[in-house]
Amino acid sequence: MTDRPRPLRADAARNRARVLQVAYETFAAEGAAVPIDEIARRAGVGAGTVYRHFPTKESLFQAIVADRLHQVVERARALAAADPGEGLYAFLFLLAEQGATDLGLTEAFAGTGFDLTEALPEAEREFMGTVAEILAQAQQAGTVRPDVDAADIKTLMVGLQAMHRFRGDSEHMRRVYPLIRAALAVQKAEG
Amino acid sequence: MTDRPRPLRADAARNRARVLQVAYETFAAEGAAVPIDEIARRAGVGAGTVYRHFPTKESLFQAIVADRLHQVVERARALAAADPGEGLYAFLFLLAEQGATDLGLTEAFAGTGFDLTEALPEAEREFMGTVAEILAQAQQAGTVRPDVDAADIKTLMVGLQAMHRFRGDSEHMRRVYPLIRAALAVQKAEG
Amino acid sequence: MTDRPRPLRADAARNRARVLQVAYETFAAEGAAVPIDEIARRAGVGAGTVYRHFPTKESLFQAIVADRLHQVVERARALAAADPGEGLYAFLFLLAEQGATDLGLTEAFAGTGFDLTEALPEAEREFMGTVAEILAQAQQAGTVRPDVDAADIKTLMVGLQAMHRFRGDSEHMRRVYPLIRAALAVQKAEG
Amino acid sequence: MTDRPRPLRADAARNRARVLQVAYETFAAEGAAVPIDEIARRAGVGAGTVYRHFPTKESLFQAIVADRLHQVVERARALAAADPGEGLYAFLFLLAEQGATDLGLTEAFAGTGFDLTEALPEAEREFMGTVAEILAQAQQAGTVRPDVDAADIKTLMVGLQAMHRFRGDSEHMRRVYPLIRAALAVQKAEG
DNA sequence: CATGAATGAGGTTTCATTCAT
DNA sequence: CATGAATGAAACCTCATTCAT
Numbered sequence: 001m002t003d004r005p006r007p008l009r010a011d012a013a014r015n016r017a018r019v020l021q022v023a024y025e026t027f028a029a030e031g032a033a034v035p036i037d038e039i040a041r042r043a044g045v046g047a048g049t050v051y052r053h054f055p056t057k058e059s060l061f062q063a064i065v066a067d068r069l070h071q072v073v074e075r076a077r078a079l080a081a082a083d084p085g086e087g088l089y090a091f092l093f094l095l096a097e098q099g100a101t102d103l104g105l106t107e108a109f110a111g112t113g114f115d116l117t118e119a120l121p122e123a124e125r126e127f128m129g130t131v132a133e134i135l136a137q138a139q140q141a142g143t144v145r146p147d148v149d150a151a152d153i154k155t156l157m158v159g160l161q162a163m164h165r166f167r168g169d170s171e172h173m174r175r176v177y178p179l180i181r182a183a184l185a186v187q188k189a190e191g
Numbered sequence: 192m193t194d195r196p197r198p199l200r201a202d203a204a205r206n207r208a209r210v211l212q213v214a215y216e217t218f219a220a221e222g223a224a225v226p227i228d229e230i231a232r233r234a235g236v237g238a239g240t241v242y243r244h245f246p247t248k249e250s251l252f253q254a255i256v257a258d259r260l261h262q263v264v265e266r267a268r269a270l271a272a273a274d275p276g277e278g279l280y281a282f283l284f285l286l287a288e289q290g291a292t293d294l295g296l297t298e299a300f301a302g303t304g305f306d307l308t309e310a311l312p313e314a315e316r317e318f319m320g321t322v323a324e325i326l327a328q329a330q331q332a333g334t335v336r337p338d339v340d341a342a343d344i345k346t347l348m349v350g351l352q353a354m355h356r357f358r359g360d361s362e363h364m365r366r367v368y369p370l371i372r373a374a375l376a377v378q379k380a381e382g
Numbered sequence: 383m384t385d386r387p388r389p390l391r392a393d394a395a396r397n398r399a400r401v402l403q404v405a406y407e408t409f410a411a412e413g414a415a416v417p418i419d420e421i422a423r424r425a426g427v428g429a430g431t432v433y434r435h436f437p438t439k440e441s442l443f444q445a446i447v448a449d450r451l452h453q454v455v456e457r458a459r460a461l462a463a464a465d466p467g468e469g470l471y472a473f474l475f476l477l478a479e480q481g482a483t484d485l486g487l488t489e490a491f492a493g494t495g496f497d498l499t500e501a502l503p504e505a506e507r508e509f510m511g512t513v514a515e516i517l518a519q520a521q522q523a524g525t526v527r528p529d530v531d532a533a534d535i536k537t538l539m540v541g542l543q544a545m546h547r548f549r550g551d552s553e554h555m556r557r558v559y560p561l562i563r564a565a566l567a568v569q570k571a572e573g
Numbered sequence: 574m575t576d577r578p579r580p581l582r583a584d585a586a587r588n589r590a591r592v593l594q595v596a597y598e599t600f601a602a603e604g605a606a607v608p609i610d611e612i613a614r615r616a617g618v619g620a621g622t623v624y625r626h627f628p629t630k631e632s633l634f635q636a637i638v639a640d641r642l643h644q645v646v647e648r649a650r651a652l653a654a655a656d657p658g659e660g661l662y663a664f665l666f667l668l669a670e671q672g673a674t675d676l677g678l679t680e681a682f683a684g685t686g687f688d689l690t691e692a693l694p695e696a697e698r699e700f701m702g703t704v705a706e707i708l709a710q711a712q713q714a715g716t717v718r719p720d721v722d723a724a725d726i727k728t729l730m731v732g733l734q735a736m737h738r739f740r741g742d743s744e745h746m747r748r749v750y751p752l753i754r755a756a757l758a759v760q761k762a763e764g
Numbered sequence: 765c766a767t768g769a770a771t772g773a774g775g776t777t778t779c780a781t782t783c784a785t
Numbered sequence: 786c787a788t789g790a791a792t793g794a795a796a797c798c799t800c801a802t803t804c805a806t
Binding site: 540555558566 | 748
């Protein structure tokens with residue numbers, strides 16, 4: 001009768017948030033192979049509680065990714081609003097760093113065992129739309145070459161996340177960022 | 192290299208090679224989650240035979256990576272010998288493509304659940320030495336900026352593999368290669 | 383009958399009746415394996431409410447069976463009153479049909495995972511008493527052989543329910559009924 | 574290459590037989606709800622061993638039913654060969670008794686949570702063919718009325734099994750058998 | 765009293781690894 | 786040496802029942 005999800009009871013909401021938080025941390029740290037039982041244990045709830053909120057492991061994963069993605073997109077908008085020319089770079093490097101400590105997000109982006117486009121088409125569209133927006137701004141500002149598109153940016157993002165994950169050391173990544181800037185900069189000469 | 196105390200009997204050697212080949216293909220195609228039994232079945236041997244040659248699944252994985260790495264390094268040398276200026280680029284893009292169809296190699300490089308440096312220090316050294324070599328040649332030839340080092344190249348390689356894996360479509364990757372060339376090219380202007 | 387110490391409050395009584403009705407339909411349609419949560423959902427109440435009225439799943443089952451049995455017995459009396467000679471046959475075939483759409487009742491009769499005599503001795507006695515009555519009437523009317531007793535009739539009833547359940551098709555059962563009549567008819571010859 | 578199931582190794586065959594035997598007894602005694610772990614424990618093997626021989630619980634169940642059915646059919650033939658007129662009755666009552674101590678077989682026949690026709694069409698065909706055969710013989714011998722067919726017999730069989738299961742007491746069933754004979758006998762009068 | 769969230773034991777199934785044949 | 790059967794520890798998920806809200 002009242003099919004629309006009523007606001008959760010206070011305690012349930014608390015548990016749901018706690019599970020989400022713990023799951024995020026656990027997946028981020030140890031990858032998607034962590035047992036649900038382990039997440040339940042760390043969250044201090046029974047396994048059944050996890051399954052009440054997220055009927056499958058996959059759905060828990062999705063919820064986390066959707067959550068993260070949304071946050072990331074909001075940050076991207078803020079960065080681009082603050083400095084249209086630098087916005088795209090800031091976004092790229094921010095996301096790369098996120099990926100470094102967030103295996104789940106990385107896997108979602110890279111499509112390793114999780115197809116973002118299929119699982120969360122809404123989130124994917126929102127994400128790509130935002131990328132297109134701040135890319136256009138940067139191109140108008142003259143800081144990014146006009147012949148790259150949003151898909152190229154996503155590809156680079158996947159690459160950057162992998163690099164960041166590979167180099168836990170963010171010291172080293174600061175050496176790499178200028179290379180990426182060079183790759184995207186408006187320029188005449190080519191290697 | 193020095194871990195086979197006695198030359199294997201002919202049939203044992205044949206089995207070992209066959210398992211290695213099949214395991215490579217299977218891991219590459221279906222990821223590291225494939226059961227050992229499945230590999231044994233495809234290789235036409237018993238599971239016990241796999242374990243005789245490779246005491247753990249991990250060790251089989253290592254052997255595969257070592258094997259691939261060795262082949263890749265040899266190809267890198269050949270490419271660099273043929274054209275010192277282009278050698279590094281050719282190597283980079285070759286490896287990226289390899290990674291696209293070879294989950295095992297990608298994971299080994301990216302250190303996802305497998306630490307190349309720890310597991311196969313010998314192979315890692317050989318690989319890094321070769322990278323350093325052909326990088327130096329390219330820098331002398333003036334096709335690569337002088338302020339990048341071998342570690343940077345490895346980082347880019349990891350990124351490129353991730354991109355390639357993400358974009359099964361190699362059409363798209365041809366759009367990305369010029370960006371990477373731009374990143375590494377000797378240049379004045381920046382961002 | 384005598385186990386409700388105080389009359390229930392109106393809303394509680396309504397809930398109880400509703401749960402009973404829904405549980406009957408659900409068990410009948412999908413078997414005893416249906417989760418209590420599902421029944422609660424269909425009844426539009428919380429699981430806790432079900433447990434308030436029926437302390438275990440088993441007890442809910444018992445209540446349903448008692449309910450059905452009571453109805454069936456009343457119908458049996460009516461049939462026998464209308465036509466003493468045919469009453470028993472009508473009752474038999476009625477119950478068989480009931481069983482076809484009512485897994486719970488069938489199981490209760492057949493004693494599959496549920497012992498009617500132990501769980502509901504009262505209801506069992508009432509049922510058997512009624513069977514004895516209408517059997518006696520039929521025997522006096524000369525339509526049923528004198529050497530069968532109420533226990534035999536119950537046995538046949540269990541068999542008929544099983545047959546009916548097996549043949550969802552009631553077309554087919556109409557072929558079988560004459561056989562059962564032949565089995566019970568007063569007769570001279572025997573196979 | 575050699576896809577045809579090679580003869581099992583001696584120890585494997587022993588285990589398989591043992592699991593089958595134990596599973597048969599356990600299902601017969603306690604129904605299909607018994608956990609596989611319990612069967613494994615009783616058979617003195619690991620759960621994995623059960624799953625090696627029977628990849629799902631369902632398949633174990635099928636194997637048992639197929640086994641029983643085959644034995645039953647062979648016995649039916651023997652009985653009919655010994656006495657064509659009595660063969661069908663002997664078969665009916667034999668199967669009824671089997672069903673009394675064999676919940677699995679009963680359920681398979683009655684189609685309760687197991688569709689014989691779908692799961693084991695071969696076995697079903699063999700069974701029905703045999704029923705048709707010995708029914709025809711009995712009808713020719715004049716001991717069974719000519720207007721019943723094999724499907725009717727199967728229906729009665731299901732009913733008889735249910736009755737037998739209901740009356741653990743075979744004493745009582747001896748009262749019921751004459752009724753069934755009367756039902757099937759060639760006769761003039763009817764109810 | 766009603767709700768529905770939480771519990772946690774238990775079910776089926778998989779798979780790396782060992783070991784009898 | 787090769788085989789492949791056996792092991793048994795998890796993994797995911799369900800559901801009867803309890804209890805905080």
